[in-house]
Structure formats: structure tokens, C-alpha cells
Amino acid sequence: MKRLQQLLAGIVLSGLGTVVHADYTLNMPVGVTELSRETYGLHMMVIYICAAIGLVVFGAMFYSIYAFRKEKHPVPATFHENSKIEILWTIIPFLILIAMVYPATDLTIKHYDTENAEMTIKITGYQWRWRYDYVDEGFGFMSSLKADSNAARQIDSGISPRKVHNYLQAVDHPLVIPVNTKIRFLMTSADVIHAWWVPEFGWKRDAIPGFITDAWASIDKVGIYHGACAELCGRDHGFMPIVVDVRSKEDYQAWLAEKKLILEQDNAQADRVWSKNELMVKGKDIYLSACAGCHQPNGEGIKGSFPAIKASPVATGDKDSHIELVLEGKGAMTGFAEALSPVELAAVITYQRNAFENNSGDLVQPAKIKEWLEDLGYDE
Amino acid sequence: MVSVTNPIDDHEHHHGPAKGWMRWIVTTNHKDIGTLYLVFALAMLFVGGMFALTIRAELFRPGLQLVDPEFFNSLTTMHALIMVFGAVMPAFVGFANWMIPMMIGAPDMALPRMNNMSFWVLVFAGLLLLSTFFMEGGAPAAGWTLYPPLSIQGAHNIPFVVFSVHLLGISSIMGSINIIVTILNMRAPGMTLMKMPLFVWTWLITAFLLISVLPVFAAAVTMLLTDAHFGTSFFNAAGGGDPVLYQHLFWFFGHPEVYIIVLPSFGLVSTIVPTFSRKHLFGYSSMVYATGSIAFLSMIVWAHHQFTVGMPLAGELFFMYATLLIAVPTGVKVFNWIATMWQGSITLETPMLFSVGFIFLFTLGGFTGLMVAMAPADLQYHDSYFVVAHFHYTLVVGGTFPVFAATYYWLPKWTGHMYDENLAKLHFWLSFIGFNLTFMPQHFLGLAGMPRRIPDYAIQFADFNMMSSIGAFILGLSQLIFVYNIIKTIRSGDPVSDEVWEGAENMGLEWNLPSPPPYHTFQTPPDAYLIDKVTATEVTMR
Known part of the structure; x- marks a missing residue:
């Protein structure tokens, strides 16, 4: 009807x-x-x-x-x-x-008129996810298409999009911001041009590599708001949604405190020795959200566009050059040194070296990544 | 009836078309070359149309069913490039070749050999562009705008795309030079500039536009090439360049380009509406001035395609104001067409149906054009399906409806046979319904938040996408009727009179030639009285 x-x-x-x-x-x-x-x-x-x-x-x-x-x-x-x-x-x-x-x-x-903002969020476009940095708080995180949508959207997945909750509109980590606060958004990109668009906020703004653009919003209703990348940015342009979770000021403060606590714990984790099993479990999660878009969930890549991880000379060869490639990027691939935490980097590299029948047996510890980051000058 | 061949000059007889298929390769005859352009354009319409139907088939329901997302991006890119450079522009050059000499009383185009060359360069440019589909990494997939850094990101196709753009540009510039030289030098005595049919005027102005902006596009893609392969950093921020610079250069060409497509169709409609209203065009001189103003304004509005790049406030406002100004001369044109129909004596043969359909739908596209010109509102519309709907209302309607109208209008003259009016009307109504079913729902999709150029979408967009896909297949398949009707006309249409349309002999020189016209026409210029008869001059002179 x-x-x-x-x-x-x-x-x-x-x-x-x-x-x-x-x-x-x-x-x-x-x-x-x-x-x-x-x-x-x-x-x-x-x-x-x-x-x-x-x-x-x-x-x-x-x-x-x-x-x-x-x-x-x-x-x-x-x-x-x-x-x-x-x-x-x-x-x-x-x-x-x-x-x-x-x-x-x-x-x-x-x-x-972006002046007199009460807080600033820096938005970085990546192929094909977003990164949100809470500039005043000194932390940030990546926001990727949720795993169930990602599985369903693969060609011949056999999963009906209608059975997936919020198909193509859900992310793993939404942007959380407070209500009734003038927020200045700074947009930039790590690779190609993207555009950040939430229709309920009334605008979109391009995220341009090497430049910073800005816009502002003061949202007057608590709720979940959806958006998407609006500038063609390559193969998975259609699969980098935006979810903004607008909370009351008190709830936002509570979320912020909790987030900081988790970050502190994560930092502490980076100094301990991780077991292979721990690294592989975490590594699979990170792989699916950060790598599978190009290199595919089965690690076989796409011929002519994205190299395979499975049986690749990098993932089965010298450990250091593998770490360097993931941290610094190469060609069309951006570096992940700033996008992922040391634990996440260690886990995903370990995963790549042992999954897909690569079975190198190598472990990469978070502490090792921290050394690399210091050497490369990423450590603040 | 005017005598078109001089019986005393038996030199005539040696100048028929060459025998066999070589005729089409080596021809320098404006009618043959016009036919070649039109056939090429029709073929490309189907190639570009197949890309569009594959896109719509993928978007028929949510989820990915048919194509890889990267291939989908190649399809959207190539659909646009082929339709703009392969189908619509060559179609108008085809009409220019066929009709401009016959409309101004000239024996041929001024530069016939260059005319042949510009056509064949176009064919090879088109094939070169299409060949990228068979390369490793595939055809260009960054959108027809080829924005860097995406367009040069690991792409093997860039040198081919750039070279083919250069060839397309060379072909268009040669065609434009030919048209300008022909119009300025080869008019029959008495055919003053302000007596020329409006189609000739719009092409004269379009040709100048092409010559002004194509070199900028050629330069921009060359800079892409050197960025990709020779280590320059024109558009690479890391090397001191700016990706947005490319957008400015591209749209300095790209915005006039949409008027390059639409000005000749204004000319066609201004030619056809008077014939079927049995009344001369209203406001001839204001039509000419409006065309000139639109062409000028089209060159200073480009950055309205970039309202979201974070331009300085002054730039944002300037480009909004300048863009809105285009509504004034465009409005004048629409009002003049309606004033031409006012108190006319109207019949609705297919050329008139397509022309009225054009005026109606193009005006709707103009309304959404006003909307997207409003910079702050464009921050919502930009890069959404609303924009897709807007520019298909202007470009599909502007690029095809007048072309169909003109084909039905002149086909009887060219072939000496009448087309099947019932089939033609069916073609019109299916195209009209199919078009609206395809693109009207896209307005709603865009406003509801669906971005363009995505191969898959969230569930709430499913119903309108399904409607749109059904419409696209109706629109696409109904073009087969058009092809069938053309073939049927050539093979077995009823013979027509020289005038073809009632009263047309007062509407243009071409209707005073035999149907079909001989291979060479107006080797002796038409009499001045004939020129006065087909223009409204005698009434204007008071």
C-alpha cells in the first residue's frame, strides 16, 4: 500500500x-x-x-x-x-x-561563520572510511562500515540486504558529539578527495588531501544521524557511511571519560607481550575493517587493482619491510601509522603473516611497532 | 522551386558521389559527412545507453548483483564521456554539416577536406577511449570529470584517455573552425547575419565557445598526464600543487560544454516550432542576443560546480550571482518559443511533439537549475541524485529531444521519403514517459540523501530506484523504434513533396530544394527574393 x-x-x-x-x-x-x-x-x-x-x-x-x-x-x-x-x-x-x-x-x-566554536572535530577521509579526531581531547578513531553490511554487500554474498539491520548505514564506531554545542568540523583527506555529508545537518564539505576545509553545526536534538561520502573516491565510495551519535552534554561527558579510560588501558596493553591467539583474534577484526575493502576478506585482492595478501612476497617475506609498508604506505595505499594504534598494527600485521595459508609463524609485538613509530618520528 | 543545377554547365555530371564504400571514407561532401556524423552519433548513443542500462540494472535493487564496484565506476565515467563526446556533440555537428550550407545558400562547407578529417579523427578518438575497457585496471573510473588524485591513482588508462581527449578536442576545433569560416564567408548574397536561421546563429556562437574552452581542457588533462607519469605536482598538494586547481580548469571547460550541447538544440527548436505553428519565430533578434549572453555568462560561472570545496566567501557569492543571471536570457528563449506558438496555427507532428516536450522538460530542468544555483542550498543538493536528475533533465532532454525532432523534421527532405508518423509518435510518448519515470524519482532520492555514483544503496532508497530502472529500460528500448523507423523511411517511406511540411517553403531555404536534394546544392546562390521570403524581414522593415 x-x-x-x-x-x-x-x-x-x-x-x-x-x-x-x-x-x-x-x-x-x-x-x-x-x-x-x-x-x-x-x-x-x-x-x-x-x-x-x-x-x-x-x-x-x-x-x-x-x-x-x-x-x-x-x-x-x-x-x-x-x-x-x-x-x-x-x-x-x-x-x-x-x-x-x-x-x-x-x-x-x-x-x-565557523568562529566561536565550543569544540573542534577533525575529519579525515580515507579510502574507504573516516577518521574522527577530537582535537581538544587529543584522541581519535577510525569509523568503518559495519561488518554485517560489509559481508552482505560483497557480490554474490547470498545475504539479502533487507535482512541486515541498517544496511550500508551502520559503522563500527560512530562519531559521538554533544547536543546544543557549536562544533567546528575540519575536513581533510589522506588520499583522494572525499566529501562529508549528513543531510540532517544541512551541508556537505569536501575533504581534500593537503588542504583543510571547515564547516560548523550546532545540533539541537539528541539522536542518531546518518550520512555518506558524497564525492566519488574510488571503488568503495558507496561503502563509507557516516553515523553521528548526538548525546546530551552529560552523556557525552560520560562517554568521553569512558573512552579516555579505555585508551589508557590500551596504551598499557601496548607494553606487554601478546600471545599469538590474542593477536590473531584482534588482527582479524582490524583486517576486516581496515584492509578487506581493497585486499578482500579472503586476502586474494583484485587482479589489476589491489594486490593479494595471500602468498604475497611482502606478507611471506621480510618482516621489517612488511611493517614499513603498512606504516608508511606505498603508491595508492596510504600509511596506517597514525590511523591505527600500535596494538592494532601489531595484530593486523601478525594476522596478515599467518592467515590465508601464509603461515609464516611470525609474531609482531606492539612494543616492536612502538619502536618503529619512534624511529619514523610519529611519536609525539 | 528554385533551379539548383545549371543545365548549361555539364561539368556537373562528373561530381556525383564516389562509387562503393570508399565514398564514405574519402568523401568531402557536406551531406555525406553530415550523414557519417549522425550515424556515428546514433551508434554511440546505443553504446552509452548500454552502459546506462547496466548501471540501472545494478541499481534495480539493493545489494551488488551484476558488476564489481570498480567496473560500475568505469561505467558511470564512460557513459558520460561517450554520451557527451560521442553521441550528442557529433549529432549536432552532423546537423550543422547537413543543414548550414543549405540554410545559408552555400554549395558546401568552406573546408571540405578538413571536414572529412575531423570526422575520422573523431572515430579513432572514440575507439581509443573505448579500448581502455580491455586494459589491465580497466577504463577510467574517476567520473567523467577525471578529478585528481583519484583519476591518476595507479591508473594505466590515463595516457590513453588523455590522448583521446586531445584527439576529440582537435576534431571539435577543426569542426568549429569549418563552421565559423563557412558561416562568415559563404552566405548567399542577401543572407545577412541577422537574416540567418537561428540554428546557424546558435552554431556560430557554439563554435566560438568550443574554440575558447577546449584548449583549457586539453591543458588540464595534459597536466594530469605529467602528474601521473613525469613527476610534476600541478595537482598534488605534497609537491606544492592543488587538486582543486584541476577542478577550476576542468569546469572552465565543463560548464561552457553544457551550453555547447544545448545552444544548437535551442537553434533546432527555434527552427521547428515556427514551422508547426505556421508563424515566424517571435523575437528573432532577442533570440540572437540571448544566445550570445548565455554563451558569455557560461564562461564565468564554472565554480558553481564546486560550491562544496570551501572557496572563499566572495567566490561562493560571485558564482551564485553569475549563475542565477543565466536564467534571464534562458527565460527569454522559453517565452519567445511560447509567443511563437501564441495565436499560431498549431499541428502536433512528431518534430513538434519532441520540441514541445523539450520546452516543457528543459524548463523543469531550468527550475532545478535555479535551485542548485543557490549556493547554500547546493551544499545539500551537490553530488546527490538531485543533481543527477537536474542535469539529465537539461542534458538528455537538451541533447536528444531536439535531435529526434530535427531528424523527423529533415529526414523526409534528406531521403525524399516520409517516416511512419504512428511509430514516431509511439517513440515520442515512450521516450517521454520513460524519461520522466527514470529521472523524476531521482529528485526525491537526492533530496532524501542518496549520493550519486554509488553501486549500492541503503534500503530506504529501493522503491524509487526500482521505478527509475524500469523507466530507463523503457527509455532505452524505445530508441530501437527510432532506428527501425529511420531504416523503414529510407527503404519504403512514401514520397514527399519538396515543401514536405505545409507552408515550410516560407520557413527556410532548404524547403525550396528538391526532396531528396541533389548531391550538390546551391552551386549558384539562391535569389535574394527567396531569402527574403524565408525570413520575416519584409514585415520587420517598417
Whole structure:
């Protein structure tokens, strides 16, 4: 029934050439920020102006087709110019444009006003996930497509997308931010151009390698908001969703405290010796979220685009050159030195060297990675 | 009827077409070359259309069923490149070749050998571009805009793509020079600039646009090539360059490019609407000035494709204002077409149906154009399916509906046979319904948050995507009717009069030639009185 209604709505709207707001997500969301509400207002204003112009123009056109058809109007008139009316229909549209430009200019200026922010989040685009850094708190994390969506979206996976909760809209670690706080977002990229877009916030902004762009939002409703990368960024552009978890200020503070505690514990873990089993279990998780996008869950890569890990000279050869490649990147692959923690790096390298029948038996300990990071100058 | 061959000059008889298939390789005749361009464009329409249908088949339901995401990206990229450079632009050059000499009373194009060369260069450029599908790593997959760093990321195809863009550019520039030289030098006496049919005017302005912007595109892709293979850093921040610089260069070409596509179709519609309204074009001179203004404005609005790159505020505002200004001359055109129909005596043969369909749908595309021109609202629309819907409403409608209209309009003149009107009307209605079913739902998808260029989507977008895919198959398959109708017309259509359409002999020089026209026409220029008859001049002179 709902589908039928949508179809009917679609047909009616095609006929009218305009858009009404209904429950079938036909229209732009009003959103949860001042910017998104004003953007929605501007959007609706232009739609109404266009609808009015359309009524006049199409009215005149269809009236002509009806009233001046040959059977009814066999002898055509001979006029073919009229300076007055031509000047009139040049000036009137110009005046309409000026009326539209006023609110649009105000809103553009507002979009650009990123000053006096209460906190700053740095967003880095990677192929194909996001990294969120809490600049004021000194920590950050990666946010990748959730494993169940990732499994279902593989070609011939045999898993129906309809059975996956929030298919292609769920991530492992959402961005958590407080409500009613002016947040400045800084966007950049580690590889190619991405764009960070949450429709409910009212804007998108490109994340450009080597440059920093900015935008802001102050969200006035607690909730979970979805978005996606909006700039074509390669093979898995369609698989790097955004999830923002907006919490009350108290809940946010609690989350922050907990997050910091976990980080401290993780840091302590980096100094102890890990067993192979521990490394392999953690390594598999990291591999699936950080590596499988290109090198595939089965480690076989994609011929011509992404090298295989299985039986690869790197993963079965010299341990140090393997570590260096993962930390520093090579060619199209970005380095992971800053993207993953020492424990995660150690685990994923160990996993790559032992999974997929590579069976090198090598273990890479977090402490070893820490030494590498210090040597390479990543240690702050 | 005007005498087109001079019986005293028996030199004539030696100048028929060459025998056999070599005729098509070596021809320098504007009609033959026009036909070659049109056939090539039609073939490419189906190649690009197959890419589009594969895309829509993959998007029929959520989940990946048919193609790898990387191949999907190649399809979106090549669909655009082939449609823009292989189908739509050559189609307009085909019409220019066929019609400009016949419309201005010239015997041929001014530079016939270059004319042949520009066509064959185009064919090889197209094949070179398509050959990238068979390379390791596949065809370009960074979108037709070829934005770096993505476009040069480990791609083997870049040298081929760049070279083929150079060849396409050379072909277009040669074609443009030929058109400009022909129009400026070969008009029959009495065919003053302000008496030229509007199609000739729009092509003259389009040709200047092409010559102005194509070299910039050629330079930009050359810089891509050197960045990829010669260690330069034009677009690489790590070497002191800027990826956004490429976007500015690309869109300095890319935005005028959409007017290069749409100005000749304005010309076609301005030619066809008067014939079927039995009334001369309203506001001829304002149409010419509007075309000129659109061409000028199209060159100073490029960065509205980049409202989300974080330009300085002043840039954002300038490009918003300049873009909105284009609505004024475009509006003038739409109003003039409707004023031409006003108090006319209208019949709705297929050329008129496609023209009216164009005016209706293109205006809708213009409305969404106003919306995406609003910089702050574009921060929502940009790179979503709303934009996909917007530019298909302008470019598919602008690039194909007038081409179909013009084909049905002139095919009887070219072949001497009438097409099947019922089949043609069926073609129109299926195209119209299929088009709207494909692209109208994409507006809603974009507004609801679906980004463009994705091979798979979240469940809430499923229904509209399914509608869109069904529409795409209706639109795509109905083009087979078009091909069938053309073949049927050539083989067995009913003979037509020289005038073909009632009253058309007052609407253009070409309708005063025999149907089909002889291989060479207007070897002696038409009389001045004939030129005055087919223009509205005598009424204007007061």
C-alpha cells in the first residue's frame, strides 16, 4: 500500500513538476540545525517561486496548443516581435532573482561563520572510511562500515540486504558529539578527495588531501544521524557511511571519560607481550575493517587493482619491510601509522603473516611497532 | 522551386558521389559527412545507453548483483564521456554539416577536406577511449570529470584517455573552425547575419565557445598526464600543487560544454516550432542576443560546480550571482518559443511533439537549475541524485529531444521519403514517459540523501530506484523504434513533396530544394527574393 502511495505521489508530482512535503521522503529533511532549517526554507521558497513561474509558462504553452490548434485557429497571426513585452519579460525575472538572492546571501554568510566554536572535530577521509579526531581531547578513531553490511554487500554474498539491520548505514564506531554545542568540523583527506555529508545537518564539505576545509553545526536534538561520502573516491565510495551519535552534554561527558579510560588501558596493553591467539583474534577484526575493502576478506585482492595478501612476497617475506609498508604506505595505499594504534598494527600485521595459508609463524609485538613509530618520528 | 543545377554547365555530371564504400571514407561532401556524423552519433548513443542500462540494472535493487564496484565506476565515467563526446556533440555537428550550407545558400562547407578529417579523427578518438575497457585496471573510473588524485591513482588508462581527449578536442576545433569560416564567408548574397536561421546563429556562437574552452581542457588533462607519469605536482598538494586547481580548469571547460550541447538544440527548436505553428519565430533578434549572453555568462560561472570545496566567501557569492543571471536570457528563449506558438496555427507532428516536450522538460530542468544555483542550498543538493536528475533533465532532454525532432523534421527532405508518423509518435510518448519515470524519482532520492555514483544503496532508497530502472529500460528500448523507423523511411517511406511540411517553403531555404536534394546544392546562390521570403524581414522593415 505504501509503495502504491509512493508511486501515485511520484506520478502526481511528475505532473505538477513540483515537490510537496510528505512522509515518503520526497523532500529534503528539515534537519536538526539552524543551518539545515534555513536551507530547507530557502529550498522551499525557490520551489514555490518555480511552481508559480511554471504555472504561468506551462499554462500559456498548453493553452496555445489547445486554443491555437489548426482545426480551431486555421489562420495564424503574423506578429513576430513586441519590444515592450520582450523588455518586460527580461526585467521581471531579473527582479525575481534579486528577491531570491537576499536570503541566499545571508545564509551563505552564516554557513561560513565557523568562529566561536565550543569544540573542534577533525575529519579525515580515507579510502574507504573516516577518521574522527577530537582535537581538544587529543584522541581519535577510525569509523568503518559495519561488518554485517560489509559481508552482505560483497557480490554474490547470498545475504539479502533487507535482512541486515541498517544496511550500508551502520559503522563500527560512530562519531559521538554533544547536543546544543557549536562544533567546528575540519575536513581533510589522506588520499583522494572525499566529501562529508549528513543531510540532517544541512551541508556537505569536501575533504581534500593537503588542504583543510571547515564547516560548523550546532545540533539541537539528541539522536542518531546518518550520512555518506558524497564525492566519488574510488571503488568503495558507496561503502563509507557516516553515523553521528548526538548525546546530551552529560552523556557525552560520560562517554568521553569512558573512552579516555579505555585508551589508557590500551596504551598499557601496548607494553606487554601478546600471545599469538590474542593477536590473531584482534588482527582479524582490524583486517576486516581496515584492509578487506581493497585486499578482500579472503586476502586474494583484485587482479589489476589491489594486490593479494595471500602468498604475497611482502606478507611471506621480510618482516621489517612488511611493517614499513603498512606504516608508511606505498603508491595508492596510504600509511596506517597514525590511523591505527600500535596494538592494532601489531595484530593486523601478525594476522596478515599467518592467515590465508601464509603461515609464516611470525609474531609482531606492539612494543616492536612502538619502536618503529619512534624511529619514523610519529611519536609525539 | 528554385533551379539548383545549371543545365548549361555539364561539368556537373562528373561530381556525383564516389562509387562503393570508399565514398564514405574519402568523401568531402557536406551531406555525406553530415550523414557519417549522425550515424556515428546514433551508434554511440546505443553504446552509452548500454552502459546506462547496466548501471540501472545494478541499481534495480539493493545489494551488488551484476558488476564489481570498480567496473560500475568505469561505467558511470564512460557513459558520460561517450554520451557527451560521442553521441550528442557529433549529432549536432552532423546537423550543422547537413543543414548550414543549405540554410545559408552555400554549395558546401568552406573546408571540405578538413571536414572529412575531423570526422575520422573523431572515430579513432572514440575507439581509443573505448579500448581502455580491455586494459589491465580497466577504463577510467574517476567520473567523467577525471578529478585528481583519484583519476591518476595507479591508473594505466590515463595516457590513453588523455590522448583521446586531445584527439576529440582537435576534431571539435577543426569542426568549429569549418563552421565559423563557412558561416562568415559563404552566405548567399542577401543572407545577412541577422537574416540567418537561428540554428546557424546558435552554431556560430557554439563554435566560438568550443574554440575558447577546449584548449583549457586539453591543458588540464595534459597536466594530469605529467602528474601521473613525469613527476610534476600541478595537482598534488605534497609537491606544492592543488587538486582543486584541476577542478577550476576542468569546469572552465565543463560548464561552457553544457551550453555547447544545448545552444544548437535551442537553434533546432527555434527552427521547428515556427514551422508547426505556421508563424515566424517571435523575437528573432532577442533570440540572437540571448544566445550570445548565455554563451558569455557560461564562461564565468564554472565554480558553481564546486560550491562544496570551501572557496572563499566572495567566490561562493560571485558564482551564485553569475549563475542565477543565466536564467534571464534562458527565460527569454522559453517565452519567445511560447509567443511563437501564441495565436499560431498549431499541428502536433512528431518534430513538434519532441520540441514541445523539450520546452516543457528543459524548463523543469531550468527550475532545478535555479535551485542548485543557490549556493547554500547546493551544499545539500551537490553530488546527490538531485543533481543527477537536474542535469539529465537539461542534458538528455537538451541533447536528444531536439535531435529526434530535427531528424523527423529533415529526414523526409534528406531521403525524399516520409517516416511512419504512428511509430514516431509511439517513440515520442515512450521516450517521454520513460524519461520522466527514470529521472523524476531521482529528485526525491537526492533530496532524501542518496549520493550519486554509488553501486549500492541503503534500503530506504529501493522503491524509487526500482521505478527509475524500469523507466530507463523503457527509455532505452524505445530508441530501437527510432532506428527501425529511420531504416523503414529510407527503404519504403512514401514520397514527399519538396515543401514536405505545409507552408515550410516560407520557413527556410532548404524547403525550396528538391526532396531528396541533389548531391550538390546551391552551386549558384539562391535569389535574394527567396531569402527574403524565408525570413520575416519584409514585415520587420517598417
